[in-house]
Amino acid sequence: xxxxxxxxxxxxxxxxxxxxxxxxxxxxxxxxxxxxxxxxxxxxxxxxxxxxxxxxxxxxxxxxxxxxxxxxxxxxxxxxxxxxxxxxxxxxxxxxxxxxxxxxxxxxxxxxxxxxxxxxxxxxxxxxxxxxxxxxxxxxxxxxxxxxxxxxxxxxxxxxxxxxxxxxxxxxxxxxxxxxxxxxxxxxxxxxxxxxxxxxxxxxxxxxxxxxxxxxxxxxxxxxxxxxxxxxxxxxxxxxxxxxxxxxxxxxxxxxxxxxxxxxxxxxxxxxxxxxxxxxxxxxxxxxxxxxxxxxxxxxxxxxxxxxxxxxxxxxxxxxxxxxxxxxxxxxxxxxxxxxxxxxxxxxxxxxxxxxxxxxxxxxxxxxxxxxxxxxxxxxxxxxxxxxxxxxxxxxxxxxxxxxxxxxxxxxxxxxxxxxxxxxxxxxxxxxxxxxxxxxxxxxxxxxxxxxxxxxxxxxxxxxxxxxxxxxxxxxxxxxxxxxxxxxxxxxxxxxxxxxxxxxxxxxxxxxxxxxxxxxxxxxxxxxxxxxxxxxxxxxxxxxxxxxxxxxxxxxxxxxxxxxxxxxxxxxxxxxxxxxxxxxxxxxxxxxxxxxxxxxxxxxxxxxxxxxxxxxxxxxxxxxxxxxxxxxxxxxxxxxxxxxxxxxxxxxxxxxxx
Numbered sequence: 001x002x003x004x005x006x007x008x009x010x011x012x013x014x015x016x017x018x019x020x021x022x023x024x025x026x027x028x029x030x031x032x033x034x035x036x037x038x039x040x041x042x043x044x045x046x047x048x049x050x051x052x053x054x055x056x057x058x059x060x061x062x063x064x065x066x067x068x069x070x071x072x073x074x075x076x077x078x079x080x081x082x083x084x085x086x087x088x089x090x091x092x093x094x095x096x097x098x099x100x101x102x103x104x105x106x107x108x109x110x111x112x113x114x115x116x117x118x119x120x121x122x123x124x125x126x127x128x129x130x131x132x133x134x135x136x137x138x139x140x141x142x143x144x145x146x147x148x149x150x151x152x153x154x155x156x157x158x159x160x161x162x163x164x165x166x167x168x169x170x171x172x173x174x175x176x177x178x179x180x181x182x183x184x185x186x187x188x189x190x191x192x193x194x195x196x197x198x199x200x201x202x203x204x205x206x207x208x209x210x211x212x213x214x215x216x217x218x219x220x221x222x223x224x225x226x227x228x229x230x231x232x233x234x235x236x237x238x239x240x241x242x243x244x245x246x247x248x249x250x251x252x253x254x255x256x257x258x259x260x261x262x263x264x265x266x267x268x269x270x271x272x273x274x275x276x277x278x279x280x281x282x283x284x285x286x287x288x289x290x291x292x293x294x295x296x297x298x299x300x301x302x303x304x305x306x307x308x309x310x311x312x313x314x315x316x317x318x319x320x321x322x323x324x325x326x327x328x329x330x331x332x333x334x335x336x337x338x339x340x341x342x343x344x345x346x347x348x349x350x351x352x353x354x355x356x357x358x359x360x361x362x363x364x365x366x367x368x369x370x371x372x373x374x375x376x377x378x379x380x381x382x383x384x385x386x387x388x389x390x391x392x393x394x395x396x397x398x399x400x401x402x403x404x405x406x407x408x409x410x411x412x413x414x415x416x417x418x419x420x421x422x423x424x425x426x427x428x429x430x431x432x433x434x435x436x437x438x439x440x441x442x443x444x445x446x447x448x449x450x451x452x453x454x455x456x457x458x459x460x461x462x463x464x465x466x467x468x469x470x471x472x473x474x475x476x477x478x479x480x481x482x483x484x485x486x487x488x489x490x491x492x493x494x495x496x497x498x499x500x501x502x503x504x505x506x507x508x509x510x511x512x513x514x515x516x517x518x519x520x521x522x523x524x525x526x527x528x529x530x531x532x533x534x535x536x537x538x539x540x541x542x543x544x545x546x547x548x549x550x551x552x553x554x555x556x557x558x559x560x561x562x563x564x565x566x567x568x569x570x571x572x573x574x575x576x577x578x579x580x581x582x583x584x585x586x587x588x589x590x591x592x593x594x595x596x597x598x599x600x601x602x603x604x605x606x607x608x609x610x611x612x613x614x615x616x617x618x619x620x621x622x623x624x625x626x627x628x629x630x631x632x633x634x635x636x637x638x639x640x641x642x643x644x645x646x647x648x649x650x651x652x653x654x655x656x657x658x
Contacts, residue, residue, distance in 0.1 A: 050374040051327055054320045058285040062140070062147040062231075063122030065278035065285075066172060067294045069100035070113065070127060071138050073147055075231075076278060078190040079175030082197060082229060083168045084151065087212050088132045089161035097212045098131055103274060104292050104617075104637035115616050115638065117251050117266065118273030120318040124247035125273070128154065134163050136223060141247035146232035148240045153223040163223040169197050170216030173280040179216050186217045198234040200227055254317070261653045263609060264646030268313045271618045271640045275310075276321065281345065286328045287314065287321065289620075290639045298345030302332055304355035305429055308362040309579060309641045316650065319370055326363055326375075330382045336393075336408060337385035341426060351408040352418035353427040356458050357390060358583075359383050360465035367469070376469050384478060387466055390459055391485055396442070397509055398492050399451035400459055402427040406446065424448045428455070433558065433572040434565035435517050440510040449510040454521025456493045457504075458583075460486050460528035493530045502538040504531070518549060518560040520580040526587025536591045544584070544596060555603045556581050557624035566624070571634060575621040576607065578644030585648040598652060605649035608642070618642040 047055075065074040071084040088096045103113045109132070116126030123142045128135060135154040140147060151165050169186045171177045177190040188195040201221035221227040228240040235243075254269070255262045276287045279300045286302065287310040288294045293301050311325035332343035334351050339359060341350035363379045394400050404427060406419015417423035421441035425431065425448070439450040463486035470479035496504045498514055504525050505514040523539060525531045531539065545551045549560040558572045558580060559565050566574040581604045588597040611617040611629055619629025620639035629635045629642070 048374055048378050050372070051323065051378055054323050054327075055284055058320050058324060059278060059283075061121065061145065062142060063276075064118070064125060064274065067277045067279075067288075067291055067299055068102075070103060070115075070274055070291065071101045071129075073122075073140060073149065074172055074278065075147070075195060078177065078188070078192050078195065079172045080177065080179075080188045080190060080195045081170055081172045082147070082149070082231075083166075083170070083214065084138060084149070085166040085168065085212060085214055086129075086131065086134075086136070086223075087164040087166065088134065089164060096132065099213050101129055102291050102295065103127075104290065106633055115270060115274055117248070118270045119247070119251050119254070120269055120273060120321065122273070124244070124251045126248070136163065136165075139244050139248075141244045143230075143232075143235075143243045146230065148231075148235060148243050149229040150226055150237075150240050150244060151223065151228075152226040165221050165223050165227055166212055166214055166218050167197075167199060167201075167220075167229050168214035168216045168218035173278075181217055186219070195231060196233070198230050200229075200237055200240075258653060261650055263612065264605065264643065264650050265316060267608070267612050267618060267646055268316050268643050268650075269318075270616075271638065271643050272310060272314055272318075272321065274638065275640050281347065282331075284328055285321070285324055287325050287640065289641065290636050292636055292638070294345075297342075301342055301344040302329055303342050303429075304329060304339050305358045305579065306641050308358050309582070309644060312362055312365060313640065313643055313647055315366055315369055316647075319366075322366055323372075323375060326359070326366060327378060330359060330379055333382055333386065334408070336389060336405075337382075338389045338393075339382075339386055341429075350414065350417075350426075351410065352404045352406065352414065353402075353423055354386070354389070355427060355429045356455070357386065357462045358458060359386065360462045360469070361586075364465040364468060367472075373472070376473055380466070380469050380473060380475075383462075383466055383469070384482075387459075387462055387482065387485075390462075394447055394455075396445055396447050396449065397451070399507070399509070400456045400489065400492075401447040401450050401452055401509075402436075402455060403445070403447035404441075406443070419443065419446065421448070428452070430519075430521075430558070430572045432570070433519065434563060435506060435515065435519055435521070435559070437565075439508065449508065450515075451492075451496060451507040451509055452521075453493065453496055453504045453506050454519070454524045456489050456496075457521075457524035457528040457530060460489050460493065460530060463489070464529070490528065490530050493525060493528065497531075497535060502535075502542040504539075517563055518543065519558060520550070520556045520584050523584045523587055526590055527583055528587075529590055531591075533591060536593065540588075540593055540596045545599075552624075553603075554607050554622065554624050554627040555600065556584060558621075561624070569623050569625060570632070571621065574624055575635070576624050576645075577621050578604075578608075578641045578647075582644040582648055585651070589651075601648040601652035604645040608645035612646070 059076045062073050062075050064070055066072040072081055074081045086098045101111055103115050111129050111131040114128045118125045125140045128137045137152045140149045169179050177188055179188045186197040199219040201219045228237050255265045272287050275290055279286055288300050289306045307325050307329040311322045314322035333339045338354040341353050341355045343349040360383050367376055394403050402424045404419055404423030424441055425436045439448040442449050463482045467479045467482035498505045503522055507514050543549050548562050550556050557574050558577055559574050568574055585600050607627055617637045619642045620636040622629045623631050
């Protein structure tokens with residue numbers, strides 16, 4: 001053992017036992033490491049045994065669990081990590097080292113990643129990376145409980161020395177364990193057993209090499225030919241390739257046989273696969289919008305409606321992940337009972353504002369697909385409290401409006417937004433929408449003086465979905481309460497129907513005038529069943545299918561084409577967003593409008609496929625004139641709700657309502 005530089009047996013046993021004691025006693029001392037007192041009032045709800053089992057099943061095995069790099073593989077629950085770092089060996093001025101790899105970086109000189117397939121459970125992953133005129137492919141697969149990884153250099157025009165791949169092994173998230181060399185192999189000693197990591201590298205063994213920026217023992221290999229890593233026992237390149245071929249075939253088979261639907265099933269599984277992480281603060285598996293956003297926000301960020309939509313899309317193939325995304329979004333709620341605009345690393349969240357209430361339609365949709373009663377039992381109390389919060393805190397003159405509460409603790413958080421007009425607009429989720437350019441904020445009521453068609457429609461749909469849940473749970477008083485609120489706001493929404501315009505219009509309550517600026521949110525009354533069949537027909541014929549407003553080659557723009565702000569094509573000022581198309585599509589499904597329904601699904605899918613097929617991009621938003629997402633820098637290239645543009649066609653193909 002000494003020859004390999006391993007710890008002496010006595011020291012090893014002492015350190016391992018110390019680690020085990022820390023691991024076993026962690027729950028006992030959890031209170032001593034509690035979060036800041038400012039968040040104590042927002043203690044997380046108790047988890048049901050069924051949901052604990054969901055997280056237990058998810059957080060197992062090898063996968064791309066680490067937020068910070070898509071080429072890091074981590075074994076859960078042990079926390080053993082295998083990192084791939086690439087050293088670019090220049091012929092002058094030193095070397096450069098790529099320690100972490102992310103999809104969608106836009107900084108000059110950043111690595112560019114083309115994401116290939118990613119199975120739900122990580123049983124197969126594939127991506128290509130280009131950096132500094134070099135390129136390589138990284139594939140991984142499972143063989144039982146073991147991992148195999150193959151790194152292959154790709155043809156390129158680079159000149160000079162070959163790249164060097166470094167495979168370093170360490171423990172993540174302060175998990176107990178020891179990693180070192182033994183008999184020419186890297187071993188990780190963990191409470192659950194020994195993990196051995198093997199390499200086909202020629203530079204194997206604890207030899208002295210130039211030290212790159214790695215955090216543990218490592219293998220190194222010049223990328224002049226493919227190199228493979230395996231765990232459990234040593235495998236040849238031929239054996240690794242056979243495992244990869246088998247798991248790739250299994251992934252392809254999982255996409256189904258419908259040639260039209262296969263690309264969107266691939267996109268949803270792949271996007272959520274690469275975006276799903278293990279979040280160590282609360283020891284959970286969840287799907288933030290993208291790794292770029294999560295890294296920038298300290299490790300993770302859960303946006304309200306974004307993550308609910310992730311749950312809906314995950315239901316295509318992974319029930320556990322769908323449940324996790326829905327429940328974890330609800331668990332982020334504040335002490336006031338609302339789900340915040342965002343919840344980020346460090347347990348910070350937007351204590352002043354929420355975001356569009358789509359949680360109930362999401363949870364009810366999951367129940368109607370899988371029929372797990374415990375999901376309703378877990379989610380209903382928190383959805384009900386959130387529903388009540390809207391009517392208690394966002395009501396104005398009989399309507400609902402977006403708002404921002406300035407007096408919610410902690411008082412030091414986001415001073416630039418809390419209790420302001422800007423904060424209220426952020427609650428809409430439509431950050432710079434032209435609809436709110438002239439809306440006035442009431443600092444006493446903490447809301448915009450703006451009766452919002454979109455908010456009231458989503459709220460009515462929320463009430464109706466919750467009332468259905470209450471029926472299923474035999475909570476008759478809650479069901480009656482919810483239906484009463486639904487009726488109240490449905491009547492208020494009907495007051496916003498303007499016959500001359502043939503559509504529901506937002507109303508500026510400060511001036512008493514209707515706003516004629518149109519957005520897809522003006523069609524949300526279809527989602528709430530708030531329009532009569534004749535009103536629905538007028539809205540579709542006069543506005544939705546009108547090329548001067550919303551129709552065209554690329555649909556649906558986030559503000560009408562004849563609006564002065566449409567030409568901005570900046571975020572919510574004219575660009576196309578997956579969630580808007582999805583919610584309008586669901587509304588069309590409530591009425592006998594099959595042509596509009598099919599056309600919206602088809603056009604949305606065509607837009608999505610354009611960059612997915614060419615670049616494997618899933619954009620946060622798309623240009624409504626060019627049909628592109630890459631034309632601007634503020635459209636994340638791998639933001640999972642962009643796949644909603646394809647998901648509507650998936651629903652159309654499968655004749656599912658949502």
